[in-house]
Every structure is written in structure tokens, then in C-alpha cells.
Amino acid sequence: MATLFKLLRQESISTQNKGMRECAALMRSLMEEVGVCTRLFETKGHPILYGELLTDKHAPTLLIYGHYDVQPPDPLSEWETPPFEPTVRDGRIFARGAGDNKGQIVAQLLGIKTYQEACGALPVNIKIVIEGEEEMGSVHLPDFVQSNKELLQADLVYTADGPSHESSSPLVLLGVRGILSFEIELQNAEFDNHSGNTGNIVPNPAWDLMELLQTMRSTDGRVLIEGFYDNIRPASAEEEQLLATLPFEKDSVAQKIGYPHLDIDGKSYYRKLALEPTFNICGLKSGYLEDGIKTIIPSKASVKIDARLVVDQDPKDIFEKVTAHVKARRPDAKVTFLGAMEPSRTPVETAIVQKALKGISACFNEEPLIQPSLGGSLPDYVWTKLLHAPSLLVPYANFDQRNHSPNENLAIRHFLNGIRCTAHVIHAVGQN
Ligand SMILES: [Zn+2]
Structure with missing residues (x-):
């Protein structure tokens, strides 16, 4: 010692x-x-x-x-x-x-x-x-x-x-699991506008961003970016077997993660955690969020996403696919790479x-x-x-x-x- x-x-x-x-x-x-x-x-x-x-x-x-x-x-x-x-x-x-x-x-x-x-x-x-x-x-x-x-x-x-x-x-x-982090930023007007004087005239990028995000993921959690799942290596029979033998106590896990509504069985829990990718919004930003209200149409809206990837997804390839998906809908969007690690x-x-x-x-x-x-x-x-x-x-x-x-x-x-x-x-x- x-x-x-x-x-x-x-x-x-x-x-x-x-x-x-x-x-x-x-x-x-x-x-x-x-x-x-x-x-x-x-x-x-x-x-x-x-x-x-x-x-x-x-x-x-x-x-x-x-x-x-x-x-x-x-x-x-x-x-x-x-x-x-x-x-x-x-x-x-x-x-x-x-x-x-x-x-x-x-x-x-x-x-x-x-x-x-x-x-x-x-x-x-x-x-x-x-x-x-x-x-x-x-x-x-x-x-x-x-x-x-x-x-x-x-x-x-x-x-x-x-x-x-x-x-x-x-x-x-x-x-x-690997990881890919990136940011998407949309800008409509050059600066924040009065929500009355220009209301219904200047489009709000926060709404645009939400609509864009809806095209990237379905309500049941499936990622809708073309080719996102292409290179995922299927689990072997031995790996499937391993997932089923890992101990899992729902209530204890629910308590540890502070999410009492957890409703999942052990095998699905480990499969989702170990063998499936994620597409997570880790931050959203637009407009005024301080005390009181400020009646503006924000000029910008941005989102930060981290996607956990599984073998053999390649973060570079996924980033290109994400960029293509965004640019096809909003050619003026700014998509910034923030970091990656391979699975x-x-x-x-x-x-x-x-x-x-x-x-x-x-x-x-x-x-x-x-x-x-x-x-x-x-x-x-x-x-x-x-x-x-x-x-x-x-x-x-x-x-x-x-x-x-x-x-x-x-x-x-x-x-x-x-x-x-x-x-x-x-x-x-x-x-x-
Ligand atoms: Zn450490």
C-alpha cells in the first residue's frame, strides 16, 4: 500500500x-x-x-x-x-x-x-x-x-x-460504445426581433429546429437518418446468451438512476445499453430563458447531440450521414463536429x-x-x-x-x- x-x-x-x-x-x-x-x-x-x-x-x-x-x-x-x-x-x-x-x-x-x-x-x-x-x-x-x-x-x-x-x-x-458529438445551429433573422412588431413575418428558428429534429428520430426512438443502422454488427448467439445471464433488479436500478418509472426486463436493459446505438439531445438553446419574459423571436436556435455508437458504426461515416440529412432540409444550417471515439x-x-x-x-x-x-x-x-x-x-x-x-x-x-x-x-x- x-x-x-x-x-x-x-x-x-x-x-x-x-x-x-x-x-x-x-x-x-x-x-x-x-x-x-x-x-x-x-x-x-x-x-x-x-x-x-x-x-x-x-x-x-x-x-x-x-x-x-x-x-x-x-x-x-x-x-x-x-x-x-x-x-x-x-x-x-x-x-x-x-x-x-x-x-x-x-x-x-x-x-x-x-x-x-x-x-x-x-x-x-x-x-x-x-x-x-x-x-x-x-x-x-x-x-x-x-x-x-x-x-x-x-x-x-x-x-x-x-x-x-x-x-x-x-x-x-x-x-x-463509441460516441459522436455534434451541434446543429439554425439562424433565420440577423438579430432577435420584437414578437409583436414582426410576429408572423420573421420565422422562428426554434420551431424550425424542432421540425428538423422530428425528421431525425421517430416517436418510438428509431433514428431516421438514412443508413444510420447500416453497419451494425449483429449480436452473436454467445453474446445474446450473456445478456440473459446478467443480474438485473429493476427497482434497485430505478432508484440508482433516479427514474422510478423504469419498465424493462433485464435482457432488454443490457441490450439497449450495450448493443444498441443512441441519438441523444444533450442540450437545446434558443431565445430568452431568464426571469420574467422577453417577447422576442429569437434569431438562432441550436442543439447539441451525442450519439453512442456500436460496432461497426464509424463516427465519421455517421457524421457525414447526419450532415447530409440536415443539409437536404436546411442547406444553410451549420453542422459542427464536436468529437468522436470509435466503438x-x-x-x-x-x-x-x-x-x-x-x-x-x-x-x-x-x-x-x-x-x-x-x-x-x-x-x-x-x-x-x-x-x-x-x-x-x-x-x-x-x-x-x-x-x-x-x-x-x-x-x-x-x-x-x-x-x-x-x-x-x-x-x-x-x-x-
Ligand atoms: Zn476517470
Whole structure:
């Protein structure tokens, strides 16, 4: 735990460029302490650490991925103890980065060390990539992977990040949804007009925007943009099977998401979350919304949309389709790209994935829950698409780790299980 505490005391807020160099240097020394030969790669942003521990060129190679940056700790007044002074209370380590992701990456490093101490030589080659920009969207990771494909070649990518399942059963994620964000802006008049003096004369862009949005999605939620669903990979029989076995308690989920009207069965819940795309309005803006009323016809109306995408939808292709749809109806509309990340999914039947799953079962004495995809987005495609390697995400942190929030914490039991799990996975993947 001393190793982890050293790392937690070092702030490393990537978005504010606080302590990043210092944390990278510290991370590097921790990697070297467990025998990992480490190099620091400069990027246009924060550096990436790459380490290797190569044993036998015929053995499979496991690539471990994590990040040393953290979210800002604000609001500071809500922390019971200061965010960069790790403190143990009730069997938990409280600190910013305890779970996300310093505690989990240290568990992986200590898992490697534990295996060597207990069993001697590793049955796998280890490669490690630890970046400093995950909390700002992994801006330079794709370029790094693209230009170091040879160096990073691996048989399986193994990430420990995120919270484990609320049932406390081990959880395995085999992919993520991607994301495409964009904004549509309509402008009619050059400025806001008097709603009486020009009422019925100047058209209102807020109404136009609503009409446009109605052409993009049907009332039952189906996206009406031509070709939106074209490239979606159908779920395999194994994936269908997995969805049906995931535990689901409607009332408990309803309470957690603050939506008491939730009316869905478990299989549909996981299918909608993991295997179906979304088309979400995340913000709408037009006219006057302050106190009182201002009788104007607004000159502009805009909407921000984030669409979560599933394999093999390509965010660039979807953006072109959206733009074409909008321009066909409003050639003067401004459609602005705001960001994207590709989706990924590793088939559960992949042989090396099956081996790793055996290791996880052996560690926990229990079959892990396997979710074909996370609802959220992570840059997992850099491994599956750029490196063509299967990728597995095993969250080590407790369900209530409060990552990104005040009082982030990692249960010590979860930390120790993470160390054991890493050692078991190394062992299992190394078996013929
Ligand atoms: Zn995070």
C-alpha cells in the first residue's frame, strides 16, 4: 500500500496540467521497481509511459493499459480528508485517483511482482502502456498506438478500470460504445426581433429546429437518418446468451438512476445499453430563458447531440450521414463536429479471452459476469482496430468508488483482489 500511497500523494490533473511530469516520473520508477523496463514517450500533450518485461518470444504477450492522470478534485469542501493525502477509513483508501486509475494500475503492477515472487519466471511477456490523458479523452493515444504498432504487438490487452458490478461478482467487459458529438445551429433573422412588431413575418428558428429534429428520430426512438443502422454488427448467439445471464433488479436500478418509472426486463436493459446505438439531445438553446419574459423571436436556435455508437458504426461515416440529412432540409444550417471515439467489441469466444476468463474464475471462485460492451465510451478501439488485438476490461474498484466525485475511494479488499486477479490472469493466459 505504501507504493500506492506514494502515487496518490502526487497530484496529476491532466486538464489543468498540474503535476503531470512529476507523476509520470514517479510512475516510471514504480514500474522499474517491479522489473519493468520503462521508456517515456513524449506526445504533443502529456507523456506516455511504455514498459516491457519480455520472457520468451514464444510465450503469449499481455498488454496492460492504464492511466496516471486524474480528474480535478473540486469541490474541495466536500472531501472528508484532503484529496491528495490518502487516508484509510472503514477498510477503504480515500484519495483522488484511488480507484480511477492509480489503485487499479498499481494492483496490476503488484500482481506481476506477486506472480514472480510466488512462482518465478512469468509464463507471458508483459507490455504496459500508461497514458496521462485518459481524463481528457486520450487525445494522443491513437497516434501513439498507430506509430508504434510493431512495439505494442500483443495477444491480449488487459485493462483494469471502472467500478465492478454492484452484486460484487467479478465483472468482465468486452468492448465499449463509441460516441459522436455534434451541434446543429439554425439562424433565420440577423438579430432577435420584437414578437409583436414582426410576429408572423420573421420565422422562428426554434420551431424550425424542432421540425428538423422530428425528421431525425421517430416517436418510438428509431433514428431516421438514412443508413444510420447500416453497419451494425449483429449480436452473436454467445453474446445474446450473456445478456440473459446478467443480474438485473429493476427497482434497485430505478432508484440508482433516479427514474422510478423504469419498465424493462433485464435482457432488454443490457441490450439497449450495450448493443444498441443512441441519438441523444444533450442540450437545446434558443431565445430568452431568464426571469420574467422577453417577447422576442429569437434569431438562432441550436442543439447539441451525442450519439453512442456500436460496432461497426464509424463516427465519421455517421457524421457525414447526419450532415447530409440536415443539409437536404436546411442547406444553410451549420453542422459542427464536436468529437468522436470509435466503438469496439471483442468476441467472447476468442481463445485467449476464454483462458483469461478461467483465470478470473479461479481467483474469485466464481464465474465472472460478462457484459459484451460498456454503455460508455473508452478508447478501446486503439487496441481492437489499430492493433488488431482482443481486449478485456476487468474493473477492480468497488461499485461505489465515487470516481470523478468527492471522497473517491478504493476498498482495500478490492485492491488486494485486483493484485490476485492479475496474477491469476497471467497464469491462465500463459497455459498451453
Ligand atoms: Zn476517470
